[in-house]
Amino acid sequence: MKTPLQAMTKTGWITAAVLLLLGVVPPLLMWMGNEFYLLLSTRLVILAVAAVSLNLILGYGGMASFGHAAFIGIGAYAMGIPVYHEFYGGAEAIASTNGWFQIGLAVGASALFALITGAISLRTKGVYFIMITMAFAQMVFYLFQSLDEYGGDDGLVIEMRSELPWINLDDPLQMYFLAFGTLLVTMLLVHLIVNSRFGMVLRVAKGNDERVVTLGYNTYLYRLTAYVIAGVIAGFAGWMMANFSSFISPSMTGWTRSGDLMFMVILGGTATALGPVLGAAAFVLIEEALSSVTVYWNLPFGLMLIGVVLFARGGLLGMLHGRRGDK
Amino acid sequence: MDYTLLFIQTLNGVQLGLLLFLVASGLTLVFGILDFVNLAHGSIYMLGAFISASLTFLTGNFVVAVLLALPITGAIGYLIERVLVRRLYARNHLDHVLATFGLILVIDTTVQILWGPAGISVPLPAWLNGQVELFPGVVMPTFRLAIIGAGLVVAAGLFWLVNHTRLGMLIRAGASNSTMVSALGVDIKTLFSLVFALGAMLAGLAGMLIAPITEASINMGGEVIITAFVVIIVGGIGSMKGAFVAAILIGLIDTLGRSFLDDLFALFMSQNAAETAAPAISAMLIYILMAVILALRPQGLFPPKVR
Numbered sequence: 001m002k003t004p005l006q007a008m009t010k011t012g013w014i015t016a017a018v019l020l021l022l023g024v025v026p027p028l029l030m031w032m033g034n035e036f037y038l039l040l041s042t043r044l045v046i047l048a049v050a051a052v053s054l055n056l057i058l059g060y061g062g063m064a065s066f067g068h069a070a071f072i073g074i075g076a077y078a079m080g081i082p083v084y085h086e087f088y089g090g091a092e093a094i095a096s097t098n099g100w101f102q103i104g105l106a107v108g109a110s111a112l113f114a115l116i117t118g119a120i121s122l123r124t125k126g127v128y129f130i131m132i133t134m135a136f137a138q139m140v141f142y143l144f145q146s147l148d149e150y151g152g153d154d155g156l157v158i159e160m161r162s163e164l165p166w167i168n169l170d171d172p173l174q175m176y177f178l179a180f181g182t183l184l185v186t187m188l189l190v191h192l193i194v195n196s197r198f199g200m201v202l203r204v205a206k207g208n209d210e211r212v213v214t215l216g217y218n219t220y221l222y223r224l225t226a227y228v229i230a231g232v233i234a235g236f237a238g239w240m241m242a243n244f245s246s247f248i249s250p251s252m253t254g255w256t257r258s259g260d261l262m263f264m265v266i267l268g269g270t271a272t273a274l275g276p277v278l279g280a281a282a283f284v285l286i287e288e289a290l291s292s293v294t295v296y297w298n299l300p301f302g303l304m305l306i307g308v309v310l311f312a313r314g315g316l317l318g319m320l321h322g323r324r325g326d327k
Numbered sequence: 328m329d330y331t332l333l334f335i336q337t338l339n340g341v342q343l344g345l346l347l348f349l350v351a352s353g354l355t356l357v358f359g360i361l362d363f364v365n366l367a368h369g370s371i372y373m374l375g376a377f378i379s380a381s382l383t384f385l386t387g388n389f390v391v392a393v394l395l396a397l398p399i400t401g402a403i404g405y406l407i408e409r410v411l412v413r414r415l416y417a418r419n420h421l422d423h424v425l426a427t428f429g430l431i432l433v434i435d436t437t438v439q440i441l442w443g444p445a446g447i448s449v450p451l452p453a454w455l456n457g458q459v460e461l462f463p464g465v466v467m468p469t470f471r472l473a474i475i476g477a478g479l480v481v482a483a484g485l486f487w488l489v490n491h492t493r494l495g496m497l498i499r500a501g502a503s504n505s506t507m508v509s510a511l512g513v514d515i516k517t518l519f520s521l522v523f524a525l526g527a528m529l530a531g532l533a534g535m536l537i538a539p540i541t542e543a544s545i546n547m548g549g550e551v552i553i554t555a556f557v558v559i560i561v562g563g564i565g566s567m568k569g570a571f572v573a574a575i576l577i578g579l580i581d582t583l584g585r586s587f588l589d590d591l592f593a594l595f596m597s598q599n600a601a602e603t604a605a606p607a608i609s610a611m612l613i614y615i616l617m618a619v620i621l622a623l624r625p626q627g628l629f630p631p632k633v634r
Contacts, residue, residue: 064421120618123625127364127420127564131556132621138553139614146610255553259428266425296440302432309426310414 067137073253075238110235155249344578345478375531404527
């Protein structure tokens with residue numbers, strides 16, 4: 001009989017170590033007077049939440065969505081628009097600074113958008129799916145851009161953060177722990193989902209859809225459900241992002257943002273629990289380091305992305321294990 | 328309703344559609360034949376605009392600049408295929424998308440280094456800069472008519488090239504069975520490079536033609552690529568005929584939606600509500616069209632038969 005500690009695999013240890021680092025180091029840096037790194041880590045962790053949710057459909061479900069940033073934008077606007085009306089009048093029905101109400105709106109709107117666009121996109125496969133999810137996200141981008149009342153292309157500064165019991169989001173440390181706690185819950189949730197019967201069907205259908213259909217499963221409904229779950233989590237991440245940056249703009253939903261999220265998942269390692277978190281961390285930190293050196297940081301960054309696709313299959317986690325994952 | 332405006336906007340819609348066709352045809356050609364998804368196609372479109380802008384200032388003549396910029400854009404496409412794209416044919420579409428996403432950052436930043444972050448406006452020669460009176464009271468800018476003419480000529484040339492020449496025959500054969508074509512002694516690798524270069528030239532041409540109207544700017548590529556995707560999704564990916572029909576359809580719907588949707592809405596709602604709803608709906612119109620067509624025909628209007 002092994003104790004739980006002995007039963008932990010190498011990946012398990014790495015995961016625990018990375019999460020421990022994320023939980024301890026940024027607050028420590030904050031206490032040492034380095035608030036900048038706490039804020040950078042908050043952004044990193046919020047993006048990691050979105051990347052973990054994308055990994056559920058991209059990594060485990062084989063649905064290469066290039067429109068995941070749409071949900072971040074929807075969640076963010078579901079936070080920003082009620083606050084705007086609370087301060088400037090109009091649309092009394094949704095005017096509110098109540099966090100629960102905003103979260104409900106963010107989750108509801110993301111779920112609805114995921115359900116409608118997912119129902120259409122999932123009728124297609126492969127490259128069609130990539131392009132269609134991208135196009136739907138761009139539709140959200142242009143919709144937000146056309147909303148002159150909420151700043152149009154320039155976006156909107158949010159007057160006040162969400163009000164929640166016990167927690168004050170104006171405190172950067174509490175904001176960080178909300179994001180970090182969400183990351184832990186999301187990772188646990190995705191872990192439970194992929195290891196459930198539901199997740200099993202999803203993963204097998206990725207490899208051989210026909211076989212699973214022959215067994216009597218409606219794989220379309222399984223995929224759609226996973227798509228909605230991932231969308232809702234990313235919508236919640238968007239609500240956090242709006243609170244964190246006190247600013248919303250259409251560019252949050254831009255297709256390059258979706259590409260960033262996708263890259264985080266690939267960079268870290270698809271269909272692994274820790275991969276998206278590592279990917280988000282590497283992405284944000286490298287971006288930060290390069291952009292402090294040169295304004296043209298996108299050039300080495302782009303070359304790095306190409307290099308990752310050409311040479312580092314299996315992502316960072318694959319490299320940590322010293323194997324070249326070729327799938 | 329103002330019929331003169333309707334006529335002019337219809338022509339503007341056709342002009343937008345033809346530009347979209349130039350971009351989408353390169354995309355669909357490369358996908359249909361090389362089975363390669365090129366996200367950086369919009370960046371080549373942008374590159375074409377900047378190169379022609381510089382050459383216009385250098386030579387002092389827009390038309391000469393375009394004629395010089397075309398082979399340059401083609402050569403850049405050829406180079407990209409040789410250095411990067413060729414290594415990716417054996418990979419899946421997701422890898423294509425991710426690698427060309429990186430390529431976008433590389434091209435866009437290089438353009439920013441070479442030309443600076445600001446947009447460049449491109450001057451037209453006097454004979455293209457005027458207006459033409461089509462009917463009494465109906466005037467169109469000469470250049471927009473020139474774009475329509477150029478777009479139609481290129482479209483016809485492309486159909487002729489693919490359907491009625493030996494090169495086109497090889498291209499079509501390579502699309503359906505490249506191993507067999509290669510076994511028959513055709514240099515399939517060079518053929519693929521040439522197809523990619525042709526696609527790059529088409530995108531570059533579209534960028535060169537739009538630059539005098541908008542101006543050459545770094546983010547023009549990111550804006551056009553998604554619309555081009557919508558065009559080839561609606562038309563059926565890989566189908567040249569589908570790309571043409573869908574491009575004209577989307578050009579018309581987008582242009583007419585933006586100018587007449589508020590009038591249309593005002594018929595059944597208050598003027599105020601119409602003016603609020605119309606911009607939001609018209610911004611989403613082509614995506615709604617895409618959703619409806621996909622719901623009815625998941626493979627697009629003209630799914631290619633060979634694959």
